[in-house]
Amino acid sequence: MKILVTGGSGYIGSHTCVELIDQGYEPIIVDNLCNSKEVVTDRIKEISGKRPKFYLGDIRNQTILEKIFNENEIDSVIHFAGLKAVGESVTKPLEYYDNNIYGSLVLLKAMKKANVKKIIFSSSATVYGTQPIIPYVETMQTGEPTQPYGRSKLFIEKILQDLFKAEKNWSITLLRYFNPVGAHSSGLIGEDPQGIPNNLMPYITQVAIGKRPSLAVFGNDYNTPDGTCVRDYIHVMDLAKGHVAALNNNNANNIQIFNLGSGKGTSVLEVISAFETVFGKKLPWHFAPRREGDLPAYWANADKAKQIMGWQTKLQLEDMVKDSWNWQRNNPQGFV
Ligand code: NAD
Ligand code: UFG
Numbered sequence: 001m002k003i004l005v006t007g008g009s010g011y012i013g014s015h016t017c018v019e020l021i022d023q024g025y026e027p028i029i030v031d032n033l034c035n036s037k038e039v040v041t042d043r044i045k046e047i048s049g050k051r052p053k054f055y056l057g058d059i060r061n062q063t064i065l066e067k068i069f070n071e072n073e074i075d076s077v078i079h080f081a082g083l084k085a086v087g088e089s090v091t092k093p094l095e096y097y098d099n100n101i102y103g104s105l106v107l108l109k110a111m112k113k114a115n116v117k118k119i120i121f122s123s124s125a126t127v128y129g130t131q132p133i134i135p136y137v138e139t140m141q142t143g144e145p146t147q148p149y150g151r152s153k154l155f156i157e158k159i160l161q162d163l164f165k166a167e168k169n170w171s172i173t174l175l176r177y178f179n180p181v182g183a184h185s186s187g188l189i190g191e192d193p194q195g196i197p198n199n200l201m202p203y204i205t206q207v208a209i210g211k212r213p214s215l216a217v218f219g220n221d222y223n224t225p226d227g228t229c230v231r232d233y234i235h236v237m238d239l240a241k242g243h244v245a246a247l248n249n250n251n252a253n254n255i256q257i258f259n260l261g262s263g264k265g266t267s268v269l270e271v272i273s274a275f276e277t278v279f280g281k282k283l284p285w286h287f288a289p290r291r292e293g294d295l296p297a298y299w300a301n302a303d304k305a306k307q308i309m310g311w312q313t314k315l316q317l318e319d320m321v322k323d324s325w326n327w328q329r330n331n332p333q334g335f336v
Contacts, residue, residue, distance in 0.1 A: 002026045003247065004074045004116075006059050006107060007081030008052065009036040011191045012122065012180055012236060014044060016078060018189070019240040021048040025247070028072055030065070031081065032058040035194065037335045043188040059103040062110055069114035076118035076171075077111060078243055079104065082152070085198055086126075086293070089149035100152035101159070108163065118171040120246045123157055125178045125232075125261070125298065126150035134265075135232075135301040138176070138257045146293050157257075164255040171254060173246045178232035178261030178300050180239050182320040183327035190327030191236075192334035200268060201233075201320070204275050205328035207283055216288035217268050222296040228268035232261040232299035235315035235323070245311035261300025262313040275321040 003020055007013045008029030014036075017027040021044070029041070029052050038054060045051035053072070057064035059081045068074070082100040083089065089096040104121075111117065127150065128136045129143015145151050160172050181201040183190030196212075197203045206212045220227040242260040249256070276283050306312045 001075045002028055002072050004068065004072075004077045005029050005052070006077065006079045007031055009033065009038060009040040009054070010080055011036075012177075012239060013078075013080040014040045014189045015184055015236045015240040016080070016243045017044050017052050018048050018184060019237070019244050021050050021052070023244050025244070027052040028055070028068065028074065029053070030055045030057050030059060030068055032056065035083075036192070039335050040189060043335075046188055047184060047186050059107050060099070062106050065107060065110035066113065069110060069116065074114065074116050076120070076247060077107070077116060078120045078247070079107060080122050082122070084149065086147050086149045087198060089152070090147050093148040096148045096152050100149075101155050104156045104159065108159070117169055118251075119160070120173045120175060120243055121156060121160060123174045123176045124150065124153045125176050125259070125300065127154045127157060127176060128298070130295060131298070134297060135263065135299045136259065137301040138259055138304055161255060168253050171251045172256070173249070173251055174255070174257040175242060175246060176257065176259050177239060178234050178259070180236050181233050182235040182237065182315065182323045184237060185323055185326070187323075187326040187330040190324070190331065192331075200271060201324050204272065204283065205324050207285070208275070208279055208325065209328050209332050211332070213284060215272070215283060215285040217272070217285055218288055218294060219290035220287045222290075224267060224297050226267050226269045229294055230265040230267050230297035230299065232264060233266055233271065233317060233320055234261050234313055235320045238262075238313040238315050242305065242309075242311050245305070245309040249309045256308070258305040258309065259300040259302050260305060261302050263300055263302045265297060265299040266317060271317070271321070274317045275325070278318070278322045278325055
């Protein structure tokens, strides 16, 4: 069965392609390579024995999408393509809304034209905004994300909900990811941020490899057990399996929302400590002021995904740091 994977050469998309192939699906990638490299498809082949068909193209280009749907009998779409840097979205709101929202609209119109009505969308825990209660559960009202990136995810969720209200023959799954980290255990694919990493795990591994001198831990006076922020880290291979579970889930004529997280909160200092155990030495780090916009603590209630899709995380923090480090060590310059 052919699955169109938008943004399939990116971090989460590439790991999902491996899992799709492993489960007998045929992923077809469309990616404009604004944040990834085509060599990823070689690595996917090295891991899984099959190279996904690759279209170089932008999802805002309707002609390319129509060509893909005409040339391939696509069953479903997993929609990863988008810009994802929270801080950058504040300085480039128009680019973020254009890419993420307009891109999703063009994709949905092309799907409708091709009569492909099953979509799995990469949403984010950011749509919860600030909630009075932790863990976050899907029945909570969404909040007010504080930046254009988060708002773009919330708008796309709303667009998909409105689409379903109007046309009940779609099958729509909104997956709200918590904090994806880790890499495939082969060390052949992983997260390859351009420039200075925004996220904790790639920053840690770049310090460990000697690319950056020291990790700044943003804030030590939060109301959390050790004063640092608490998040729900999820191994990217568990996340990839969550997409296959969503594909296998009987969701015809339906819209469903799932949190994809471990259900467990981990502090920044706990991540550093787990990394140091695998690394075998101390990591240079220091406390720095709080980062604007960071929430003190949140994690997922992931019971719904377990009950309905039979999915739950299997990999632990130790696997996440081990595989992140293995990827970084084997690819000091990322994909070259
Ligand atoms: P990524 O940047 O590694 O992958 C996104 C891919 O989409 C890249 O390969 C990029 O080149 C491509 N792309 C971007 N705009 C495109 C366009 N207009 N047309 C075609 N291709 C385009 O990011 P990722 O971490 O793999 O994230 C995948 C999705 O998951 C994104 O939508 C992101 O917002 C969402 N998400 C990520 C996280 C996270 O922490 N990584 C958390 C929550 C949600
Ligand atoms: N952190 C540091 N130093 C760093 C980087 C991060 O101390 O150099 C801390 C942050 O303050 C935070 C934690 O590590 O407490 C995790 O930060 P990340 O940037 O890795 O992840 P966030 O939780 O901020 O962001 C993630 C996703 C976003 C999503 C957001 C809200 O990356 O896509 O969750 O759900 F929008």
